[in-house]
Amino acid sequence: MPDRPPDDPTLLAGRLYDTYGASLYRYALMLLANAPAAEDAVQQVFASLLKGSTMAIEKDAHYLRRAVRNECYSTLRRQSLRDAHGGELLEAIAGADTRPEERLAIEDALRSLSPDQREVVHLHVYEGMTFQEIADASGESINTIASRYRYALAKLKQTLT
Amino acid sequence: MNDDHDLETLLRRYQPVGPPPALRTRIVDSAVDRRRAWPWAVAAAALLAATVGLHMGTSRLGRQVHFPERVDERIAALVELEQSFGEGEEARELAARVMRERDLIGVLEAARLPVGASGGPR
Numbered sequence: 001m002p003d004r005p006p007d008d009p010t011l012l013a014g015r016l017y018d019t020y021g022a023s024l025y026r027y028a029l030m031l032l033a034n035a036p037a038a039e040d041a042v043q044q045v046f047a048s049l050l051k052g053s054t055m056a057i058e059k060d061a062h063y064l065r066r067a068v069r070n071e072c073y074s075t076l077r078r079q080s081l082r083d084a085h086g087g088e089l090l091e092a093i094a095g096a097d098t099r100p101e102e103r104l105a106i107e108d109a110l111r112s113l114s115p116d117q118r119e120v121v122h123l124h125v126y127e128g129m130t131f132q133e134i135a136d137a138s139g140e141s142i143n144t145i146a147s148r149y150r151y152a153l154a155k156l157k158q159t160l161t
Numbered sequence: 162m163n164d165d166h167d168l169e170t171l172l173r174r175y176q177p178v179g180p181p182p183a184l185r186t187r188i189v190d191s192a193v194d195r196r197r198a199w200p201w202a203v204a205a206a207a208l209l210a211a212t213v214g215l216h217m218g219t220s221r222l223g224r225q226v227h228f229p230e231r232v233d234e235r236i237a238a239l240v241e242l243e244q245s246f247g248e249g250e251e252a253r254e255l256a257a258r259v260m261r262e263r264d265l266i267g268v269l270e271a272a273r274l275p276v277g278a279s280g281g282p283r
Contacts, residue, residue: 009192010189010192012192013188013189013191013192014185014189014192017184017185017188017189018185021180021184021185021188022179022180025179025180025184026176026177026178026179026180027177029177029178030177035178035181038180039180039181039184039187042180042184042188043184043187043188043191046188046191046192047188047191050191050192051247051249087178088178089177089178090175090176090177090178091175091176091177091178091179092174092175093173093174093175093176096174096175097174098174098175102171103175106171106172106175121172122177125169125172125173126172126173126176126177153165153168153169156168156172157168160168160171
């Protein structure tokens with residue numbers, strides 16, 4: 001974030017959210033495959049950020065993504081979201097050739113992946129991150145990330161064909 | 162679907178759903194709640210301090226009065242107070258301050274008991 005955020009917590013919260021909120025929510029949604037849990041995770045991260053007494057928070061996207069990641073994995077450890085109604089995961093890109101049944105099939109296929117597989121698919125496909133960047137962000141080796149991605153795509157192909 | 166490129170192309174026709182508009186409201190409102198909590202907490206502490214001051218001005222507090230309280234009860238009360246003020250260093254300090262002022266009030270109340278009363282302070 002280039003400028004120093006304001007001290008007012010509401011302005012700070014609004015500004016941080018407007019900058020990073022949508023991206024963080026999509027990341028949490030793909031990790032958890034559950035919309036209400038993703039909302040809670042993002043809100044929890046923002047609440048933690050705003051707890052600081054100084055409010056002079058200079059956070060970057062990497063920090064926030066890591067915080068959301070930690071919160072999501074904590075959520076997954078605490079509760080099983082497998083049977084919960086997770087809401088929609090995907091929406092069609094405007095102008096793309098899409099079909100509702102295709103979207104549902106892809107959503108089901110994504111739900112069949114493990115959270116860490118969905119995570120790597122999300123970061124690589126939707127966030128455009130390289131395997132090295134994902135490895136740096138997650139603290140795992142690039143080989144682990146590349147392998148995870150390969151297995152994820154194989155499973156998706158198997159489910160979708 | 163034969164290769165990874167085809168699958169990635171298929172996936173990229175879609176994107177993860179964005180957040181509902183209500184999420185921004187929830188997050189900003191929670192920040193507002195935190196901001197509102199502080200004037201209340203400071204006002205409560207100030208009122209308590211004023212009460213203590215008034216008691217001190219009118220009581221017979223001129224002697225040493227021992228006011229025992231169990232440590233675990235004190236810690237529990239402190240934690241409860243801190244949680245009521247939110248979290249963090251400021252909440253901890255404020256809770257400790259209120260606790261000290263509570264102690265003073267207790268001392269003042271005890272000082273009003275007849276000397277030598279059962280259970281009274283010495």
